[in-house]
């Protein structure tokens with residue numbers, strides 16, 4: 357029986373895509389081609405669970421795995437609108453980053469010791485990914501190596517300087533080492549890499565393999581997963597929480613919301629999270645050209661634009677290139693452009709030609725986009741919904757959820773299990789950062805302002821790339837862009 361209560365969370369009608377089959381991003385498609393996995397049913401009945409998790413991305417699946425590892429007797433249900441991994445988790449560039457770029461802000465808000473504790477926890481995410489892959493036989497193609505944070509126009513040079521200065525003042529060593537000119541030439545040849553810092557020991561994964569592997573591990577540990585089952589509402593009853601899908605219902609003692617950008621419209625989050633796209637383009641595999649043109653010497657990495665470019669060479673020897681912040685969502689509505697934006701891909705072709713002058717004849721043959729839940733601080737936070745402490749959430753991963761969802765799974769598991777441990781403590785630190793952050797403007801000012809600022813930023817960075825003069829008005833408006841993508845993405849160079 358469906359009983360409505362006054363306290364209800366309304367998810368938006370699930371319509372993410374244009375007519376026809378939803379386009380799958382490259383990394384997820386590769387994972388599905390390698391192993392589609394055990395089919396998961398649609399939820400069309402009333403079932404009970406100790407914990408119901410909404411969303412089958414990294415957040416939901418890491419949480420399911422950590423809960424079942426901690427207590428195999430728990431009954432855990434995951435309800436996913438499409439298929440597991442169809443959101444950001446199956447379409448990112450797989451960089452398992454860290455919070456070093458947040459050192460200054462974290463030290464200001466938390467103090468030196470707690471800032472370093474949080475950064476250290478983010479650094480531990482990469483070994484945790486590798487440990488999970490080893491323990492459960494998940495082949496997510498982890499690669500550990502160098503990653504570069506570079507300047508590809510003159511205005512980007514020294515973007516990392518303030519972090520290095522803060523680290524000096526605090527007496528700590530960051531993982532960054534400035535690159536010498538010869539090293540840059542050796543790595544990038546004729547490409548316009550003017551300066552940069554390099555870090556060793558950076559982990560990258562093929563994200564589609566990781567998220568589908570987590571799905572398999574969750575199933576093996578006993579989770580029940582329902583796919584093609586969009587949640588419509590979540591009703592707080594006196595004894596349980598009712599998670600309603602179009603054709604079924606999960607009655608659970610506790611709920612975990614892991615629906616990323618698709619829950620950014622909820623009142624608890626709407627002033628704290630802005631939905632932006634991140635867009636990717638890729639070539640076909642070009643193994644001979646990669647060697648012939650010296651691209652195998654080029655580590656994955658990012659540049660220092662605000663609409664940051666990230667990319668590298670994939671394991672199957674494609675060149676892939678991403679760019680953050682191409683589309684701004686109006687009132688957190690996720691339109692088909694967040695699956696695949698040909699407009700953004702066209703813009704990025706010019707970036708590709710600029711950053712890969714060695715490959716003038718190579719075509720970009722695939723492109724996709726994804727929704728990013730950009731928080732004000734650039735860090736996620738984990739908590740309980742204001743109206744019902746039985747409903748937990750993790751949101752605000754911005755551009756670096758591959759690592760943050762690993763820690764997030766542990767934090768959310770501790771919240772659900774009522775444990776007061778190191779993970780709950782990290783959750784409290786992130787909550788302090790969140791509470792100290794400002795908010796985004798309300799709609800429609802946020803969308804309209806966001807479009808104006810984003811347009812100016814695009815024109816400014818395009819002019820810089822093309823060696824043209826930046827219009828004063830664009831430079832002034834671009835300064836209003838929230839925070840920087842650079843600091844969010846600097847740990848995220850990767851190699852799917």
Ligand SMILES: Cc1cc2nc3c(=O)[nH]c(=O)nc-3n(C[C@H](O)[C@H](O)[C@H](O)COP(=O)(O)OP(=O)(O)OC[C@H]3O[C@@H](n4cnc5c(N)ncnc54)[C@H](O)[C@@H]3O)c2cc1C
Pocket residue numbers: 367368370410411412413414415416435436437438439440441442443444445446447448449450451452453585586587588614615616617618619633634635636678725726727728753754755756757758759760761848849850
């Ligand atoms: C193009 C791109 C590149 C990126 N690159 C990097 C990177 O290199 N490194 C990095 O650290 N981070 C990167 N990120 C960010 C990272 O991918 C995300 O932070 C992370 O995947 C978030 O995981 P999640 O589980 O919270 O969200 P998602 O993977 O989006 O999962 C949310 C799930 O909820 C489901 N859902 C939504 N609504 C409902 C509903 N009503 N009912 C049921 N289910 C629902 C969705 O279908 C989806 O599967 C990138 C993101 C993008 C888009």
